[in-house]
Amino acid sequence: MAMKKKRYALVVDSRKCINCKACVVACKAENNVPIGNFRNRINEERKGEYPKLSINFEPEQCHHCAEPSCVRVCPTGASWQRKDGIVLVNYDECIGCRYCMVACPYDARYFNEEQGVVDKCTLCSHRVDKGNVPACVETCPSKVRVFGDLEDTSSRIHELLATRRYRVKEPQTGNGPQLYYLL
Amino acid sequence: MHEFNWGLLIVIYLFLGGLSAGLFFAAGLADYMTVDDKPVYARVARMGAFLAPWPVAIGSGLLILDLGNWYRFYKLFIHFRWESPMSIGSYLLTIFTVIAFLYLFAWLTADERQWLFSKVPATWKQVHRLNVDISSWRGKIAMVGFPFSIGVGIYTGVLLGAVSARPFWNTNLVAQMFLFSALSSGAAALMLAMVLNKKSPAEKHEIKFLVTLDVVFISLELFIILPYLIHGQLSSLAVKQALGLILGGPYTFVFWGPFLVMGLLVPLAIEVYELAPNIFKGHEFHGSRNLALTAAGLVLIGGFLLRYIFVYAGQVSSFHQMGLLR
Numbered sequence: 001m002a003m004k005k006k007r008y009a010l011v012v013d014s015r016k017c018i019n020c021k022a023c024v025v026a027c028k029a030e031n032n033v034p035i036g037n038f039r040n041r042i043n044e045e046r047k048g049e050y051p052k053l054s055i056n057f058e059p060e061q062c063h064h065c066a067e068p069s070c071v072r073v074c075p076t077g078a079s080w081q082r083k084d085g086i087v088l089v090n091y092d093e094c095i096g097c098r099y100c101m102v103a104c105p106y107d108a109r110y111f112n113e114e115q116g117v118v119d120k121c122t123l124c125s126h127r128v129d130k131g132n133v134p135a136c137v138e139t140c141p142s143k144v145r146v147f148g149d150l151e152d153t154s155s156r157i158h159e160l161l162a163t164r165r166y167r168v169k170e171p172q173t174g175n176g177p178q179l180y181y182l183l
Numbered sequence: 184m185h186e187f188n189w190g191l192l193i194v195i196y197l198f199l200g201g202l203s204a205g206l207f208f209a210a211g212l213a214d215y216m217t218v219d220d221k222p223v224y225a226r227v228a229r230m231g232a233f234l235a236p237w238p239v240a241i242g243s244g245l246l247i248l249d250l251g252n253w254y255r256f257y258k259l260f261i262h263f264r265w266e267s268p269m270s271i272g273s274y275l276l277t278i279f280t281v282i283a284f285l286y287l288f289a290w291l292t293a294d295e296r297q298w299l300f301s302k303v304p305a306t307w308k309q310v311h312r313l314n315v316d317i318s319s320w321r322g323k324i325a326m327v328g329f330p331f332s333i334g335v336g337i338y339t340g341v342l343l344g345a346v347s348a349r350p351f352w353n354t355n356l357v358a359q360m361f362l363f364s365a366l367s368s369g370a371a372a373l374m375l376a377m378v379l380n381k382k383s384p385a386e387k388h389e390i391k392f393l394v395t396l397d398v399v400f401i402s403l404e405l406f407i408i409l410p411y412l413i414h415g416q417l418s419s420l421a422v423k424q425a426l427g428l429i430l431g432g433p434y435t436f437v438f439w440g441p442f443l444v445m446g447l448l449v450p451l452a453i454e455v456y457e458l459a460p461n462i463f464k465g466h467e468f469h470g471s472r473n474l475a476l477t478a479a480g481l482v483l484i485g486g487f488l489l490r491y492i493f494v495y496a497g498q499v500s501s502f503h504q505m506g507l508l509r
Contacts, residue, residue, distance in 0.1 A: 069346070069347060069348060072266045072267065073266075073267050073268065073269065073345065073346070074264065074267055075259055075262070075264060075267045075269040075270035075273060076258045076259060076262045076264070076270075077262050077264055093258060093262075094251070094252070094255075095250050095251065095252055095255040095256060095258050095259065096250045096251015096252050096255075097249075097250055097251075097269060098188040098189065098251070099267075099269050101188045102188050102189060102346055102348075102349070102498060103346045103347075103348055104348060105347075105348035105501060105502055105503065106503070107501075107503070111188065111251065112251075113251075115251070115252075116250070116251030116252040117251055117252065118251070170502040170503065172419075172421070172502065173347045173348050173502060174347055175347075175348075
């Protein structure tokens with residue numbers, strides 16, 4: 001039997017985000033991210049002046065783009081994309097030229113000084129392959145992130161994107177970002 | 184704030200790579216230029232051939248040192264990825280460096296060649312078989328090398344221009360800008376070397392040839408920078424705001440002062456001042472040594488600053504902080 005095509009993605013309901021940074025901590029613990037580096041972050045946007053003001057928290061990480069420019073520019077093929085859409089770095093092939101970091105419109109990658117290679121969010125592929133959700137998704141107390149397979153029409157993520165309004169960041173770079181922000 | 188992934192080593196490499204491309208181009212051109220079937224610029228060509236391979240060799244070394252894992256650089260050559268400018272560039276760079284060294288070898292006199300091979304142990308017979316006179320190949324090597332030198336000059340710009348995430352780079356003018364800057368740096372470096380060579384002082388017609396070459400390249404570069412600025416102002420918001428980095432932003436001074444005026448307009452003015460009386464009024468080309476040195480030095484500084492500004496300002500520019508979201 002042929003395997004059904006998969007396309008993993010994240011939907012972010014940023015209005016639910018309380019900036020507790022549990023996702024950042026969970027990611028660092030799960031993936032052993034070096035001190036000073038992060039695979040995900042929470043952008044803060046403040047608007048207005050007291051008493052009329054608002055603050056918006058917006059979690060961000062690798063968008064696991066449909067047409068990832070990091071994969072395109074990589075001279076050795078170390079940056080690659082799985083069939084299910086997850087963008088990964090093959091650490092044995094990475095020479096540390098950092099072209100992918102320059103080419104990423106979302107600053108989603110970091111340079112691992114110790115190993116001399118580029119690293120990034122893996123969408124916790126090791127967990128996903130066992131049927132679990134990424135650590136950032138699991139730990140979030142306010143359920144900001146929804147992880148799922150866009151090809152699976154019965155999934156929650158499919159339902160959200162079908163019924164809610166959303167946006168993606170900087171689509172004009174042509175990367176086809178797959179991190180969906182609900183409005 | 185954004186951190187810089189590419190730093191000074193990359194700036195120096197881009198400059199040195201372009202310099203070699205320019206030196207090779209000028210040398211090859213000088214070799215082809217004849218007056219009454221006599222190779223009047225042979226000394227220029229020889230000097231260029233002697234200088235051309237070294238900057239790119241040093242630059243490639245720096246490039247390798249800049250890698251996170253420098254000993255893995257060989258992986259660049261076990262893969263070929265046509266979509267990656269860096270992959271194409273590393274092959275281009277290697278082939279060009281080989282051609283440039285071959286061209287140098289072709290310009291060695293018989294004595295120099297014997298001296299070189301006298302340093303090789305006599306038991307290395309295979310190496311000694313390479314001790315052949317290939318001076319008759321000069322023209323052919325130059326012809327094969329021209330497209331590669333142009334390629335290296337353009338590639339340094341394409342490397343940056345191909346990044347759609349950086350609006351400061353992502354225009355179709357950066358590649359040509361870098362190419363003409365590279366060619367003019369090469370002509371200037373050659374001029375500097377010819378003038379500084381005390382053993383056999385440069386003759387006036389040689390300086391005139393290099394000054395003419397440099398005027399042409401600087402002018403071409405200038406007429407790419409102007410449309411770059413104008414087009415940027417008329418482009419989409421992200422590009423316009425990226426250009427703000429040199430139009431009021433942190434790189435404004437270094438762009439307009441040291442680069443555009445000192446590194447481009449002043450040397451152009453000096454060279455035109457030297458050349459114009461000769462061309463338009465038929466006066467003898469006076470070929471002032473000091474003016475040639477000044478112009479050449481400024482062109483080289485300008486070429487370096489162009490790369491400095493583009494590497495740094497380009498990395499700051501993005502769609503992220505600029506436009507659209509606000």
